Structures are given as C-alpha cells and as structure tokens.
Amino acid sequence: MKVDILVAEVGSTTTVVNAFSGIEDLCPKFIGQGQAPTSVLEGDVNIGLRKAIENLRKNLKVGKIEYKELMATSSAAGGLRMTVHGLVYDMTVKAAKEAALGAGANIKNITAGKLRKSDLKKIQEIKPNIILIAGGVDYGERDTALYNSEMIAELDLEIPVIYAGNIENHEEVRELFKGKKTELYIVDNVYPRIDELNIEPTRKVIQSVFEKHIIHAPGMEKIRDLVTGPIIPTPGAVMEAAKLLYEDIGDLVVIDVGGATTDVHSVTEGSEEITRMLINPEPTAKRTVEGDLGVYVNMKNIVDLIGKEELARELDHTMDELESIMENHSPIPIDDIDIAFTEKLTLRAVLTAIKRHAGRLRYIYGPGGKKTLAEGKDLTNIKYIIGTGGALTRLPSRVDILKEIPRSNKGNELLPNTEAEILIDNYYIMASLGVMAIKYPEAALKLLKESFKI
DSSP: OEEEEEEEEEOSSEEEEEEEEOTTTTOOEEEEEEEEEOOGGGTOHHHHHHHHHHHHHHHHTOSOOEEEEEEEEEOOTTSEEEEEEESOIIIIIHHHHHHHHHTTEEEEEEEESSOOHHHHHHHHHHOOSEEEEOOSOTTSOOHHHHHHHHHHHHHTOSSOEEEOSOGGGHHHHHHHHTTSSSOEEEOOOSSOBTTBOOOHHHHHHHHHHHHHHGGGSTTOTTGGGTOOSOEEEHHHHHHHHHHHHHHHHOOEEEEEEOSSOEEEEEEOOOOHHHHTTBSSOOOSEEEEEETTOOSSTTHHHHHHHHOHHHHHHHHTOOHHHHHHHHHTOOSSOOSHHHHHHHHHHHHHHHHHHHHHHBOEEEEEEETTEEEEEEESBOOTTOOEEEEEHHHHHHSTTHHHHHHHHHHTOOSSBOOOOTTOEEEEOTTSOHHHHHHHTTTOHHHHHHHHHHHHTO
C-alpha cells in the first residue's frame, strides 16, 4: 500500500504513527494509525518507530506500506528541556517563558536578574537542550542580559543558546560566545517595548534549534535514518495546529489531558473591553503545561485535589473500593469502574488547568471608588473548546467534561462562556497535523476539520 505521508509521534512511552494520502491533490484522507512502545531505553527510537509502522500495516491488513515522506513530533528523551533567564519576572522573563512554552518546551528553570553561582550550577545539572537569555527593552537596561550572557559563555557548554534581549547588546553577546563550544542564535527582542510582546521570532528559532539538535538526545541519535521531513516538539505541533485552525474558524482553546501532564493552548486576542483593563500584555497564542495534573502518572495529585472522601462519594464507592480502584488503575481504562474513575480525574484536571491558564478580574478600591483590572489570559471570546489527547478523545463523557468549563466560572474568571462550541479531535491526529501544516497547511486544515467534523 502506498501512502503520501506518515507522521510519527515519538512519546516518552509510546510511538504513534498516522498515515495520510491525497495530500498533493488536496483530497487528503486519514488512512489509519499504528502504535508501539517507544524504544528510548534500547538506544534507538527507530526500533519503536519500525514496530509502530508494522502495527499500522497489520491494522490496515496490507502486505507492505510505502510512503513518500515521514515527519515526526517528539517528546521522548525528556522532550525539549529549556532554561530561561531574564531581567524582571513580570516582563522579559514572562515574555521569554511564553515563547518557550509556545514552541513546545518543558521549562526546567527560570531566573530573573543576574545569575548566581547556584543558578549556573543548576543549569549544568539540568543539561537543557536550549538556553534562552532575555532582558531589557530595546535601548533600555543592558547590564543584566550582558552579565548573564558572559556567565553562561564561561560555562562553555555544548548547548545552543538563544539571545532574545535588548537589541543594543548583539555585538557584545557575539563577542562573548566567540570561540566557545556553544552555538549562539540571536533573534529579535521578546519584549522590545513596555507592554509589547514579540515572541513569534523566538518560537520559530526554538523549534528550528530543537530539530537540529534532537538527534543528540539519548535514544534519538538515529531518528534521521528514517525521518525525511521536519521534527518538532509534540506540544509545539499542537500549537501549530491550533494557530492554523484559528485562522479559519476563529478564537479557540485546546485542552490535552495526558497521563502525566495537562496542556492548554489558547489562540485569541480576547475582548476589547478586557484588553483595556489588562495589567500586563498576553500573547495571542499561549500555552501552559501543568506538570502535576495527569490521569495516570500523576493520578494521586488529582485525587488529593478532589479529596478521597469526596471522590468516593461521587463514585458511590466505599473508601476501600476507591483504594482498590487506584491500585489497579490502568493507563488505558477498559472496565466501567476505571472509566468512571478516569472521567472524574479528567474533569478535575480540565477545570484546574483551564483556571490556571485563564486570567481573572481584580477589584481595587480607592478614593475614586471601585476600579476593575484584569490580569492573565482573556478567554471570554473563545468560540470553540477543543479536546485532544487520549482522555478527551476516548472517554464517553468527554463532551460533558468540556461543557463544565464555562459552568465552573465563579464570576471573576476570564473563562469561555456557555455559547462556546465543543469540538473533539476524533481521530486523535492534531499533533500530527501540526507538523504536517509546516509544509502542507491546506491539507492539514482539511484533515483537522474532518477530525472535528466541522
């Protein structure tokens, strides 16, 4: 069987392969899916990739699969690990963080101000894939970003460094890294002026650097033996798909509840009314990742958030029965009891993650009376709430879970309203289409809308 494109999602535990045809004649079709355990521990992810392709072949019941292109997303080998270093947390550090998260990074360390010895030691211990330095608006404060650049240059690490700070420092930063093992990338300032974010140039460079250096991560050395197209971080691929869809259907938020984390991607400029009240600017495309909210690896965290007694009552079980359910909980729930348990966990993960992602209104009282301010991301203009990932594409109550988002508003939260439409990534292919969109945006958009049945 001949297909146009295979897209591999190389995860920490599982590798999924999706097959597509009809790409170039703009009659794209999703052909099927295969999966296998990721073989990072065996030192060669191609083993798991080949097994996933073999599983696809068996699922399609064909003799052989031939493909023109193979693209990939990856969160294996720890995904894209980054450290971010800026000047003031609420300004340049926040801007740099938004750029990194939007590109699909897992941020392992954030610092504001001049780096201390303990900070430098932590960078060495983390061994990030990329280090991002920011600081100072253009033609403003220069010293902190220069000092941090000098300290990191002196470490002489074989780790790519992106400088996205004050434009006046470009020449000095180049000099600091001249002759070092570190590969330096200089991009436009992520925070060029007060109350202005400019994160897209940095996002693009982060993804480019990730693709260039991912082959050096443990277990990933041979990934290029099979992959012919781009490789980007899996969360970054979901963001690319979300932005593509936004251009066609409007303001949206995407929620992905996984076994270990819950990711929220929103693409919206918010309402004009709230924008006028905002304390600090927010990016149009924003991603947050909640590392403590997962329905398998981090199950106990969510159980603690709900409370065991409350959870047992909601499930109509005794405490002993709940303990047994938790002990036998599966990463892919099959029986009714485990499905009901997973749905309760997913609901709490969704509501907690979206409330952390969204902003809220604050009321300040002064001599002139009450003043209303807004802080954080405004989701009030959202038209579509989209579910992707294993839990929100497979659980029976997935639509009802997402409908609880607007209903949960306590009144001062900038959440979507009840008119927002629920969409489900039925084929579970959003990340694959995000990487496909880099080269084939029209085909990717058609496939996205087909998966969502728009």
